[in-house]
Amino acid sequence: MAGSRGVVLAALFANGAIAVLKFLGFILTGSPSMLSETYHSVSDTGNQVFLLIGIRYSDKQTSREHPFGYGKAQFFYSFLVAVLLFGIAGWESVKHGYDAIVHGTHGVAGPVSIAGFSFPSWYVNVAVLLGAIGFESYAFAKANKELRRQIDKYGWTGLRDAFRKTSDVTTLTAFTEDTIALLGAGLALAGILLSKATGNEIYDAVTALLIGIMLMGFAVALAWENKRLLLGESLPAEVEAELRAAIENAPQVVHVDTFRTVYIGPQSVLVTTDVSFVPETQATDLDELIADLEAELRAVDDRIEHVYVEPEV
Structure with missing residues (x-):
């Protein structure tokens, strides 16, 4: 800015x-x-x-x-x-x-x-x-x-x-x-x-x-x-692919069910995703896993400001 x-x-x-x-x-x-x-x-x-x-x-x-x-x-x-x-x-x-x-x-x-x-x-x-x-x-x-x-x-x-x-x-x-x-x-x-x-x-x-x-x-x-x-454009496809891969490679993640991004301002992006975790994942561990995912996404692209992860176990 x-x-x-x-x-x-x-x-x-x-x-x-x-x-x-x-x-x-x-x-x-x-x-x-x-x-x-x-x-x-x-x-x-x-x-x-x-x-x-x-x-x-x-x-x-x-x-x-x-x-x-x-x-x-x-x-x-x-x-x-x-x-x-x-x-x-x-x-x-x-x-x-x-x-x-x-x-x-x-x-x-x-x-x-x-x-x-x-x-x-x-x-x-x-x-x-x-x-x-x-x-x-x-x-x-x-x-x-x-x-x-x-x-x-x-x-x-x-x-x-x-x-x-x-x-x-x-x-x-x-x-x-x-x-x-x-x-x-x-x-x-x-x-x-x-x-x-x-x-x-x-x-x-x-x-x-x-x-x-x-x-x-x-x-x-x-x-x-x-x-x-x-009108609400998303990040370029190649950037979304990098971000999606970062989630899929994270511990205890089985699959990324949905993944969406949208610009909410200059150099500011909102990410929403539904993520399937391994069946053995404990509910008490989800907060830490989601926090790690958010940090990983921001490390890939610093334009990401808001992240919403919907866990599926």
């Missing part, structure tokens, strides 16, 4: 600074792609606020109404990020880019004056985008480090495997968001430079449209990943 919070705070700092820079760049130059990038960074900043709320809410103590805690709050707030922030920001960027393509842009063609100095308008956009890439690279490095740590820890094959299997949607959201932000800034930079080189503003407008489409695509992908966890 601490790793996720650090990733989110780094991204919040970077995206807040970038949003201000991009908006100033748009005000000074009127560039369509800069406005799309402003929408993008504002949505990213709001994203981090929602994720921090989710982290804070998930830290609440268990209660009668929520006996397994509030861990799924992070799934819910990440889903809100996808639907409310990225979807809306992406749609606004698409509309603005389309309007600029159809009706033309209204950018500042002449020089821009800042503190008594005059610059070509495209200089301002390039400087802002290069600054944005620098800030985003910092946030991306933090998110990438945390995600790589999880990949090494759980033996995933790479980023694609992590995207399908991780329950830490907070880190996943921040990582993907930072990746999209770097791509968006790169697209905007390419569009502005192409418009400058050719004298045709269509490239700036087209990149604004592409940034919006990219944001909306991410919104769909993120919502889909949160859906599987909100």
Whole structure:
């Protein structure tokens, strides 16, 4: 959890600074792609606020109404990020880019004056985008480090495997968001430079449209990943097989009759199982046997938080 919070705070700092820079760049130059990038960074900043709320809410103590805690709050707030922030920001960027393509842009063609100095308008956009890439690279490095740590820890094959299997949607959201932000800034930079080189503003407008489409695509992908966890996904089959084998190899266990797992929060799993013990097992020994099974399961995978064993003798 601490790793996720650090990733989110780094991204919040970077995206807040970038949003201000991009908006100033748009005000000074009127560039369509800069406005799309402003929408993008504002949505990213709001994203981090929602994720921090989710982290804070998930830290609440268990209660009668929520006996397994509030861990799924992070799934819910990440889903809100996808639907409310990225979807809306992406749609606004698409509309603005389309309007600029159809009706033309209204950018500042002449020089821009800042503190008594005059610059070509495209200089301002390039400087802002290069600054944005620098800030985003910092946030991306933090998110990438945390995600790589999880990949090494759980033996995933790479980023694609992590995207399908991780329950830490907070880190996943921040990582993907930072990746999209770097791509968006790169697209905007390419569009502005192409418009400058050719004298045709269509490239700036087209990149604004592409940034919006990219944001909306991410919104769909993120919502889909949160859906599987909100609906109650189990651990991957290969992990369940390891856990089941750990029970079957335990002393006095004859057979595992049923075995189920479900995520109840980021990196937090509930396990229920029916276990048949040897007929000679005494009822007085069951408590110790079950406690040993719980410890063995947690030794195999530290994400396991709750274990319920139903003994069959």
